[in-house]
Structures are given as C-alpha cells and as structure tokens.
Amino acid sequence: MSKKKVFVSFDYENDREYYYLMKAWDANPKFDFVFSDYSSREIQSDSVSVVKACLTKKIKEATYTLCIVGAEADALHPDWREIGYRNWQNFEVARSIQNGNKLIGVKIRSTYAAPEELRYVGAKWAYSFSQAEIVAALDRA
Numbered sequence: 001m002s003k004k005k006v007f008v009s010f011d012y013e014n015d016r017e018y019y020y021l022m023k024a025w026d027a028n029p030k031f032d033f034v035f036s037d038y039s040s041r042e043i044q045s046d047s048v049s050v051v052k053a054c055l056t057k058k059i060k061e062a063t064y065t066l067c068i069v070g071a072e073a074d075a076l077h078p079d080w081r082e083i084g085y086r087n088w089q090n091f092e093v094a095r096s097i098q099n100g101n102k103l104i105g106v107k108i109r110s111t112y113a114a115p116e117e118l119r120y121v122g123a124k125w126a127y128s129f130s131q132a133e134i135v136a137a138l139d140r141a
Contacts, residue, residue: 004063004064004138005061005062005063005064006062006064006065006066006138007058007059007061007062007064007065007066007092007096007101008022008065008066008068009065009066009067009068009088009089009092009093009096009115010067010068010070010089011068011070011072011073011087011088011089013072014070014071014072015068015070015072015108018068018070018108018129019068021129022134025131043055048079048082048083051088052083052091055088055091055092055095056095059092059095059096059099059101060099062096062099062101063101063102064101064102064103064104064138064141065092065093065096065101065102065103065104066104066105066106066134066137066138067089067092067093067103067104067105067106067114067115067118067123068106068108068129069105069106069107069108069112069113069114069115069118070108070112071108071109071112072087073087073089073112073113073114073115074086074087074089074090074113074114074115074116075087085116085117086115086116087115089115089117090115090116090117090118091117093115093117093118093121094117097117097121102124102141103118103121103122103123103124103141104123104124104125104126104134104137104138104141105118105123105124105125105126106125106126106128106129106133106134106137107125107129108129124137124138124140124141125137
C-alpha cells in the first residue's frame with residue numbers, strides 16, 4: 001500500500017505535543033505525514049498573506065488533511081478579518097476543501113468544538129487520539 005500524504009492542521013500554541021506524537025508515528029510504513037509549522041512565527045513571517053501562501057502550498061502537496069481539534073480549534077483569532085476565517089485551522093480546512101483533500105478530524109476531547117469549516121462536510125472522524133484510530137479514519141476517507 002502506498003503512503004498517504006497528510007497535511008496536519010493544529011493549533012501550534014496549544015496542541016503541538018500532539019504534533020510531536022504524530023511526528024514520532026511517522027516511522028509507520030503505512031502512511032506518512034507532510035508536516036509544516038502552522039504559526040506565523042514558525043513560518044517566520046507575521047504577514048498574513050505570506051502565511052496563507054505557505055499553508056496553501058503545503059495543502060496542495062497533500063491529498064488528505066487531518067485536523068487535530070483542541071480546545072481552541074474554533075476560537076476567534078485576533079487577525080480573523082485578514083485571514084478571512086475564524087482562525088488558521090478554519091482557513092486550512094477551507095483551502096483543503098478547495099483542493100479536494102479528503103478530510104479527517106480527531107478531537108483531543110469529545111467536548112471540544114470542531115472548526116466551523118470542518119462541520120457538515122463529510123469529514124471522517126477518529127474517535128480517540130491514537131495511531132490505530134487515525135489510520136482507520138484515513139483508510140475510511
């Protein structure tokens with residue numbers, strides 16, 4: 001089976017430990033993750049247009065988008081007007097839909113609200129943050 005190219009959307013400030021865990025799983029031969037750092041500091045620009053361009057490029061390189069839903073996944077970002085969406089995760093999901101990526105969501109806790117753009121779009125869900133659940137959701141997508 002060929003590896004899946006996965007763009008991972010997450011809140012860098014609050015949920016990066018899950019990113020690091022998934023990075024450790026990357027050694028799994030069943031799929032690979034296409035990683036990028038998602039905060040403007042990690043892209044090393046405070047320019048919303050530069051961040052949008054970098055994220056869009058990485059999303060276009062993937063065929064799947066996995067959205068890690070943490071406590072702040074649908075929180076209003078201070079630059080939301082310039083971003084054009086509630087926050088960066090909503091932007092990433094919207095761009096992923098435009099690109100035709102298959103969508104997967106995984107909630108860190110069941111009570112966390114999914115990004116607005118991830119709701120009602122046919123995303124597949126992992127019901128716990130485990131490698132087996134995430135692989136199963138990717139396979140269903």
